[in-house]
Amino acid sequence: MSDRRVALVSGCGKRDGIGAAIARGLSAAGHAVVVQDIATTGVKDVNEPTSAADPDWNGVESLVEELKAAGGAAAYVTGDISVEADVARMIGKAVETFGGIDIVVNNAGAPFSMGHGEIDKIDPEGWDRVMSINLRGTFLMCRAAAPYMRRKKWGRVINIASVAGRTGSKSNATYAASKAGVIALTQSIAMDLGPDGVTSNAILPGFILTTRSLSGMSKKLGKSEIDADTIAKATPNVPMARAGTPEDVAGAVVFLASDAASYISGQSIIVDGGNLRL
């Protein structure tokens, strides 16, 4: 890496979430990292364990301590990415703390059950809230970070979409449509910011083991406990013969954030163990 960059990663409140893994990966690569969530330990879906189940984990505060203990530079911010004033405050804090913003990773996503269901059962309010978090929130964060990247003539926009944004998803049209929007947003930003040295890419994870995805699976299957056998059955066509880990996604982010990826832009990088071969 040529020099230390400043990264802001949204949705980092859960110990085993994709956001925390991305923050750990970027920190290990030498970047200063600002970790974000709507609440210190994130929002839980209906079947997710509460913070009481993990008393040693205080969300983004614990993550910052962990990154600093490992020798990294880190800070946290809390706020709602769908609210313009919150986004302005959070980006402002990153700039004030570390002097700029070079890498924005939009990982925050609405809880699994929100806006969920077959098309004729989707609650329009759930639809609107998912769109406001997944799509408007990603847009607001990119919009607020763009001027700092343009100024430096270097930047990285990395949006965590989903394979569902390409394939659609049964009983999950809201989520799939929001992630398809994120993919088109990412491509458009690549065109707007490319002349200023900023790349913009989406990562499309397949099934990644986190408390959010396991709670989604337990809702879908009507089971309270998900065992290894159930997970194996849910990923029958994955050539790598396993579910993904948050670190699998983080690896792709660290690469896209690096100087080695300076000529890759407007792409959707699928991280699903080879399941979709497009």
Ligand SMILES: NC(=O)c1ccc[n+]([C@@H]2O[C@H](COP(=O)([O-])OP(=O)(O)OC[C@H]3O[C@@H](n4cnc5c(N)ncnc54)[C@H](O)[C@@H]3O)[C@@H](O)[C@H]2O)c1
């Ligand atoms: N886990 C998977 O299998 C999988 C697959 C494809 C895509 N993804 C995407 O990866 C991302 C992370 O997923 P995860 O499984 O780690 O789930 P997660 O629930 O751990 O992460 C999402 C985080 O976003 C935060 N958040 C929700 N609303 C917010 C708001 N308005 N403002 C700020 N933060 C908010 C939540 O508190 C949570 O901590 C999501 O965008 C998800 O759609 C996950």
